[in-house]
Amino acid sequence: MxxxxxxxxxxxxxxxxxxxxxxxxxxxxxxxxxxxxxxxxxxxxxxxxxxxxxxxxxxxxxxxxxxxxxxxxxxxxxxxxxxxxxxxxxxxxxxxxxxxPCQASVELAMSLGNKFSIIIGRQKWADRMESRIREYGFHHGLASFRELGLGVPDFHKDRAETERRMIAAARKAIQEDRAEVIILGCTLEFGFYRKLQEIVGVPVIDCAxxxxxxxxxxxxxxxxxxxxxxxxxxxxxxxxxxxxxxxxxxxxxxxxxxxxxxxxxxx
Known part of the structure; x- marks a missing residue:
């Protein structure tokens, strides 16, 4: 079976x-x-x-x-x-x-690099997610959170705009925060990782x-x-x-x- x-x-x-x-x-x-x-x-x-x-x-x-x-x-x-x-x-x-998703994605990210950044919709999410990451023992690997200014229902309303914001956020995370891996920090950020990964040149983890x-x-x-x-x-x-x-x-x-x-x- x-x-x-x-x-x-x-x-x-x-x-x-x-x-x-x-x-x-x-x-x-x-x-x-x-x-x-x-x-x-x-x-x-x-x-x-x-x-x-x-x-x-x-x-x-x-x-x-x-x-x-x-x-x-x-x-x-x-x-x-x-x-x-x-x-x-x-x-x-x-x-x-x-x-x-959080635990699975962070464990994977730490197998692929030393530092990861998480792309989130709103800054509101960061405290809850950071407490989880600290609980799991991976806080040392967290480079940053980068927000898109979008709520959960907004990701697929205008996919081109969401993609544009993701690219900008990922580039800042890599260049300014020295992230080596990017995690998409919402299960409804599905469908974006592959093109984003090709553009920014580091692993981009679709958390779903x-x-x-x-x-x-x-x-x-x-x-x-x-x-x-x-x-x-x-x-x-x-x-x-x-x-x-x-x-x-x-x-x-x-x-x-x-x-x-x-x-x-x-x-």
């Missing part, structure tokens, strides 16, 4: 679900099945630019990850560069590997692709070598029978999945 990877869009609308499923389908390994889901959340519909919004969807993310574990997905991606609910989701994921391929790779390692999430000490999950089932913590009827695109591998 092939690998199964679920990508969670951490908002309550499904505009880009099919596009992301198609993009991942173009780069997946033979035999990998992909599911892209968005949340069923009427309060947070378009972005998580604010930490208050992040708080409102964290429980939804945990429930959807738990459902993925029950459905025997090999890996799940929490699809936002803030990596919302990552540690909480990992605690309850069973044998399912859980990945998120980086997270998906890391999830796929870790899923493969789990299958081959049994390297699955630890379940002792800090990784210990709640008691399955005494609490989860007895208290009906994760009732199937409560799984908040809205839109869904299933993209199975075809031989």
């Amino acid at each position: 092939g690998l199964k990877v679920r990508w969670i869009r951490t908002v309550g609308y499904d505009t880009h679900n099919q596009r992301l499923a198609d993009d991942f389908g173009n780069v997946r390994n033979p035999g990998t099945d992909i599911e892209v889901v968005s949340l069923k959340n009427d309060s947070v519909t378009h972005h998580l630019e604010y930490q208050s919004y992040e708080g409102l969807v964290t429980a939804d993310i945990v429930r959807v990850v738990r459902d993925a574990a029950v459905q025997q997905f090999d890996a799940v991606v929490v699809g936002c560069f803030y990596d919302p609910g990552l540690m909480e989701a990992r605690e309850i994921s069973g044998d399912t590997v859980v990945v998120a 692709l980086a997270a998906f391929k890391r999830a796929e790779a870790l899923a493969d390692l789990k299958r081959r070598f049994g390297w699955k999430p630890s379940r002792v000490w800090g990784c210990e999950p709640p008691p399955e029978d005494a609490e989860i089932h007895a208290w009906n913590v994760f009732a199937p009827s409560l799984v908040p999945i809205g839109g869904r695109v299933w993209n199975p591998w075809e031989q």
Whole structure:
């Protein structure tokens, strides 16, 4: 049986679900099945630019990850560069590997260079992202954040203008901040990395692709070598029978999945 990877869009609308499923389908390994889901959340519909919004969807993310574990997905991606609910989701994921874009992209960047810069939409995002990078132990590699002056819903309204701003920001990061790798710091910055990389001459990491391929790779390692999430000490999950089932913590009827695109591998 092939690998199964679920990508969670951490908002309550499904505009880009099919596009992301198609993009991942173009780069997946033979035999990998992909599911892209968005949340069923009427309060947070378009972005998580604010930490208050992040708080409102964290429980939804945990429930959807738990459902993925029950459905025997090999890996799940929490699809936002803030990596919302990552540690909480990992605690309850069973044998399912859980990945998120910030951690995946920064680890990749530090394998390709000594310093990286992150292209963000608004300066507002920098504090949350920097705290994550510090938590992961990679703050020494952070050269800078460079903002575009765009919100999450704006990236694809005028792609030519977004591209122009990305090129200018990347050039400043390389020339002024001495960045050796550029990370696109939002999953909706998809579709821009290749041309930008050709123009600026350093690796440009599409965080959505980086997270998906890391999830796929870790899923493969789990299958081959049994390297699955630890379940002792800090990784210990709640008691399955005494609490989860007895208290009906994760009732199937409560799984908040809205839109869904299933993209199975075809031989």
